[in-house]
Amino acid sequence: MPKTEILEQSRPIFPFAAIVGQEEMKLSLILNVIDPKIGGVMIMGDRGTGKSTTVRALVDLLPEIKVVVNDPFNSDPDDPELMSEEVRERLQKKEQLDVTMRRITMVDLPLGATEDRVCGTIDIEKALTEGVKAFEPGLLAKANRGILYVDEVNLLDDHLVDVLLDSAASGWNTVEREGISISHPARFILVGSGNPEEGELRPQLLDRFGMHAQIGTVKDANLRVKIVEQRASFDESPVDFRKNYNASQEELTLKLGRARDLLKKVEMDYDFRVKISQICSELNVDGLRGDIVTNRASKALTAFEGRVQVTPEDIFRVIPLCLRHRLRKDPLESIDSGDKVRDMFKKVFGYQS
Template identity: 80%
Template sequence: MNTSQTTEQARPVFPFTAIVGQEEMKLALILNVIDPKIGGVMIMGDRGTGKSTTVRALVDLLPEIQVVENDPFNSDPYDPELMSDEVREKAQQGQTLSVTASKIPMVDLPLGATEDRVCGTIDIEKALTEGVKAFEPGLLAKANRGILYVDEVNLLDDHLVDVLLDSAASGWNTVEREGISICHPARFILVGSGNPEEGELRPQLLDRFGMHAQIGTVKEPDLRVKIVEQRAAFDEAPNEFRQSYLESQTNLTDQLTEARERLASVEIDYDLRVKISQVCSELDVDGLRGDIVTNRAAKALAAFENRTQVTPEDIFRIITLCLRHRLRKDPLESIDSGDKVQEVFSRAFGFQE
């Protein structure tokens, strides 16, 4: 307990529930926490719209998970798919694993990070002289079962973005050096943010993000004043400001924990699944990622709102976030604001505008 208090005093984080507006971004992040298999979020917006603040505020809300104590990969003590080799061997031999509860980790990827820093390194000398696989885990190991946040992802080297997206999609990270190969679980929610003025990601990279949230500068003067006042209050007395949002933060964390447990029992009718695929087909979305993500996000939204049945309204609320970035065929095209997706949705689902 003391550690978290000292961390809080060292660098207090703006409370998630205090963030005004930007509902699209908040919803996308929440749904990914409920179902990490949605595949992450790409957040694009102007400078100074609170992208980083919102993502970092998410840390407070993250529920606790069971991890194997002193394991650099946050191994799941009960799921072999989420265990490092060492932990899996112990489990297979019937050894007792010491388990502890830990917050879902969130890892920041620095812009200048090297591939070794991200993937981890193998100490070849130690491997050859001592005959052991001397592996130094990287950021992907630290992010296993958590969130990996890349600010200015559109400025990141394409090769590194490929590595991140491959790990996020497969759930594994493989490091190979001089004939030695190490593989470890790396299942994380990839959250990227960027400013469209600095260039978009290539369409094939964009497609790998589950959802795409677009945020703009708040235009209403009243809301702008409220945001400025809140920021001033937080900068003046961060711990007191956080204290005033403690109850709403706790409630949201409980809601997220319950939604994660409820997710498995949420159902989506066959005819709704057909209509989702009809929308994807009409929009000429390449591949089936759009269909899969839309189904998953709709179920996560129903779970979040304490329901076990997906409604057409759920799909309407998330379908733009899931599909808008998959419509771009030409790298020079700009991303659809969502009108096109909503128009096709309304036709397919028989909604009248």
């Protein structure tokens, strides 16, 4: 039996195409697959709303990337910024690199993980006796050029938050011990989920997420029944349930692949870019990350819909997801941050939804 079939039967994943509702969450994840430089997504919502299920369902849709064979860092053979030191040295020596295509990986970061497990460890004894840099890669190495998923991210220990902040900012992970230092690329899409009742995120980490999706419990009774029935069908016979969605999954995968190819051709009017920056300025958004992410997300949505020219409607759909978590919190204000962003958009663009 092929390895993929064994995996399918031992640990089937709920299909992404079967997930009902939660459009903000699904759109945010899809846009990050199309353009990883958007910078990830933070999903906040009530317990039992399918946050983890949806993120893990994304694995089936991830495209393939070119990697160096037997390299623990998923090095890109064409981009020195995404290569390990070893691969770069081999290139400088004019060695022939074996290359293969591999699906983008999704790595789970457990809440109780140690810093060594996340960053990797250096074997000091081997380094001293044999004179080689003996490095055991961690989760950040495995997540390079992939997705790093942290469930209940608001409960993550502060020292691991600092590690993630450093890696997310620089794109590199450095491990130092007893005078020995090893660095490797750690460029990943950071995806986090959490329940706001269990605590707020540190502002520094929240700002690292490109997008912020808020999800709530479905109120419509008919929709709730449909979700319950789907879950029961999946639990009863996961393989058969997945077969019913094979066509939808393949269609979505192809659409994502086309969008990634089309993204380079998508254009946005200069006037729209000015208005996006005006909105960020009017809302007192710190820094320029909000402007950059909104531009990228608008283009990714345009590509996903098979077009090459960004419209105001595209921007209107993504701008609350890109800015709501960057607004300064006013405890006396009752308006939802997403609605505040939409109101400012309508004012600046003169737009009626």
